[in-house]
Amino acid sequence: MALVAAPAQRRAPGDPALDDPGAEYGYRDEIAAVLLSEQDLRAKVRELAVAVAADHDVDTPPLLVCVLKGAVMFLTDFVRAMPIPTELEFMAVTSYGSATTSSGVVRILKDLDRDITGRRIIIVEDIIDSGLTLSWLLKNLASRNPAAIDVVALLRKPEAVKVDVDVRYVGFDLPNEFVVGYGLDYAERYRDLPYVGLLGEHMYR
Template identity: 60%
Template sequence: MDPEHVSKDLKAVLLSEEEIQAKVHELAATVERDYAGRDLLLVGVLKGAVMVMADFARALTRHAEMDWVAYSSYGSGTQSSGVVRILKDLDTDITGRHVLIVEDIIDTGLTLSWLVANLRSRGPASVEICTLLRKPEAVKMAVSVKYVGFDIPDEFVVGYGLDHAEAYRNLRCVGTLAPHVYSEVE
């Protein structure tokens, strides 16, 4: 979906489709250099990371296995609740594996810090994080993130996998949601 289809719902477009794709390819090239000669397991965080995970994996010129987890701390609101619910766990044994968590966005860091601790307790060779977006001003729990696409303001954003009440995920860009949209739901 193009931004003009939902222009009345967006306050602004933060990142165009072209900017996102360029950054995803840049991140993939860096990861390839860093993991040269090592097997890599990409762990996507559902549902938001579907777009970035698919594009990131396709940008790699090497083999990388993929698995998925789903953890939630949002519900239908615009603020993280901080309470982590496990919705789907890994299907892959990560013992001795190099794991790269692929995220769409890091805001408070609460859910991600829990996920990293959980995965590290399973005996992997390494656990690192790659995220397309990070909100430095929203951090409540510091998490070491090795690969960051863009630092963005602490505003509610949608598009490129990010949703509000399950809408806007298929928007090709990332934009800030107009307050009238989320104030109607909450």
Template identity: 80%
Template sequence: MEAAPPPAEQDPGAPHGYPGELVSVLIDQETVQAKVRELAAAVAADHTLDTPPLLVCVLKGAVMFTTDFARAMPIPSEMDFMAISSYGSATTSSGVVRILKDLNSDITDRRVVIVEDIIDSGLTLSWLLKNLQSRGPAAIDVVTLLRKPEAVKVPLEPRYVGFDIPTEFVVGYGLDYAERYRDLPFVGLLGAHMYA
């Protein structure tokens, strides 16, 4: 049975311009930021190369996480961006991947840290790992803020995971539905009435 949107005075989307659209806050802003700091410290502690790690931000969803993550790292890092598409405006990954924007950096002999907002089916990330591995990096790690263990369709063990979450459709902190909700400072559950 579908959860009803909360009463107006408890509506988590209302203060951000999305009244009646979110069912609840799944992970609040303070908890998200504490986890970002924890993950950044863990990635930095494992860094052994002389060159800074190259953070690869997977656009657009991971941009909020990547910027906060880079600022929280206690060591220098560099950043580059990839845009890949496998969703369109649907709520599940199609598994067909297109590169919309490739890296500007040469990753040969670099430690690459793929910064992901969420691992859902894992199909897109699995494809991306193979693609980047073919370019000769010293190491590739994955840090993801969110993972849906029950949705994963391919063997995938990211080294750094923020939160395991249920398979509901989540938005906020970079995650969108049809380009909306990325600006929310928390991760929330989108009401099914918004995409059904």
């Protein structure tokens, strides 16, 4: 069951009464609020890693398929928290471009480097909003005859979901707002933030 993130404290750009969560990282007056702290993320990643490991065994390690680029931060911490061996693969797909919402038209930018026939696959996702990209990815990988496919997603926006997708492991449910940090970007910026924050509307509207 996903944990719902607590409402964030909002701030107006330039408000001197409240700390600027982006200033320390070079994003002054760009981040409206911190939704999930470094500590929140660290604890949840460990919890998810233990849950996934409990459904596998040492003799048949899962193949983790990381969806680039957003899931890299999550994957790095997740795989180090796994108490069983794992193997890694990477895919890059896009349906966003520089937009803030998915177009639903998916392109593969980088495919897997190996055959996954008979393997137990865990898709590692940073965030699920519309579900369109993930739905397409599940169908694509299923056509390659794996033994099973599950999904672990750090974040999900229930209000934004357009396609019903079975996601076995979910970290946090978030409001349908534009978030960045911990791998999540807007136009390739903000991935380096160690927390998940709410991007100020003035940055993309």
